Amino acid sequence: MRRVVVALLAGLAAASAFAVQPDEMLPDPALEARAREISRDLRCLVCQNQSIDDSDAPLARDLRLLLRQRLTAGDSNEQARQFLVDRYGDYVLLKPPLKTTTLVLWFGPLLLLLGGAAAAFAVYRQRRLKPAADILSPEEKARLDRLLKDDVAP
Amino acid sequence: MRWPVLVPLALFVVLLGFFGVRLAKMNEGDMPDDIKTVLIDKPAPDFTLPPLVEGGPAFSSTEFKGKVTLVNFFASWCVPCRGEHPLLAQLSDKVQLVGIAYKNKPEEATAWLAGLGNPYKMVVTDLDGRVAIDFGLYGVPESYLIDRDGRIRYAWKKPFTPDEIQHTLLPLIAELSK
Numbered sequence: 423m424r425r426v427v428v429a430l431l432a433g434l435a436a437a438s439a440f441a442v443q444p445d446e447m448l449p450d451p452a453l454e455a456r457a458r459e460i461s462r463d464l465r466c467l468v469c470q471n472q473s474i475d476d477s478d479a480p481l482a483r484d485l486r487l488l489l490r491q492r493l494t495a496g497d498s499n500e501q502a503r504q505f506l507v508d509r510y511g512d513y514v515l516l517k518p519p520l521k522t523t524t525l526v527l528w529f530g531p532l533l534l535l536l537g538g539a540a541a542a543f544a545v546y547r548q549r550r551l552k553p554a555a556d557i558l559s560p561e562e563k564a565r566l567d568r569l570l571k572d573d574v575a576p
Numbered sequence: 577m578r579w580p581v582l583v584p585l586a587l588f589v590v591l592l593g594f595f596g597v598r599l600a601k602m603n604e605g606d607m608p609d610d611i612k613t614v615l616i617d618k619p620a621p622d623f624t625l626p627p628l629v630e631g632g633p634a635f636s637s638t639e640f641k642g643k644v645t646l647v648n649f650f651a652s653w654c655v656p657c658r659g660e661h662p663l664l665a666q667l668s669d670k671v672q673l674v675g676i677a678y679k680n681k682p683e684e685a686t687a688w689l690a691g692l693g694n695p696y697k698m699v700v701t702d703l704d705g706r707v708a709i710d711f712g713l714y715g716v717p718e719s720y721l722i723d724r725d726g727r728i729r730y731a732w733k734k735p736f737t738p739d740e741i742q743h744t745l746l747p748l749i750a751e752l753s754k
Contacts, residue, residue, distance in 0.1 A: 467714035470609060480679070481714060484705055509712040511614035534587075541583045 441478050448490050457490050460499055463516050464489075464506060473516055613712055613731040620647075620722045621710035625700035628677050628685055635674055635700045640726040644752045645672040646745075647720045648696070649708055651680040652688035654716040660735035664695040667741070671721075671749050675699040678708055678716050721745070723752045 442461075448454040458475060464485065466477035474482040474489075485506065492502040506514050518524045558566065598608070624636040639645075646667060650657040667673050675696035677685035682701055689699065702708055711720060714733070721730040730748055732740060 467611060481705070484709065488706075488709060508614070509709060510714070511612065511712070513611055537583065537587075544579075545581075 615728045623707040628699040628701045643672040645722045649678045649718045652684045656735040657717045677701045
């Protein structure tokens, strides 16, 4: 049973790992490694939340081949990336660049975290400053005293 | 007043505002998975494509000069293209209408046009989809309006609707043709 599960999992992993077909790969391993590295950060425009390195969409394959052509022609990683950004915009990058229009995207979460921490701190401090006596009403206090008096040590 | 309690409420209201604006835009047809073109006001890509039918004229981007052109990418295997196709006929006499068969076997694209009618002034074929990538295409049908100076002025990256043609495309063609 366990063997079947392992075999199935291995099959699944293999199926998802090899969107890049052998006939697409470059003969030069160093160049191929650069192509893989760049394509992991490029969005497949068809599936939109997969990189072109992971996607089986025909357009992703076209873009992988185009990227390899550019690298073979002597483009730097940055030039090859820019080639696609010129056509598809920043959206093709899975990591959005830091620009004035993306400031909220990059630093919004940090602001939220700091705001939350400040709010939590303020609430905590207010609670601590409040004298404990205020927490119980006179009736409650009387009841507590009664209970404590009745309590017999074991 | 214990003001910090209001912070989450304020954040929630801000979030509601964001969601509300986004939902309203979706009602107007602006979907979050639409990818906006970055080529507006940029020169159209340089290309020359072979004719769909052997012996017909090829089309080169130099022919954008002097004429307002609508480039329409289509394919016979594309179902939404079938829905869009009848709408294109009304554009034939208003604009230089160029059809580009995207990754389509020439005989299939030809049969498709023979069956549904051919609204295009010329039809060329982009067999490997390379020119389409220069336009930033990510699915058919897509259309690009190019002015007389060869600049892309408008892109519609989904099937045309009668409304879009009436209210956006035709007025823009009229303005560019002045």
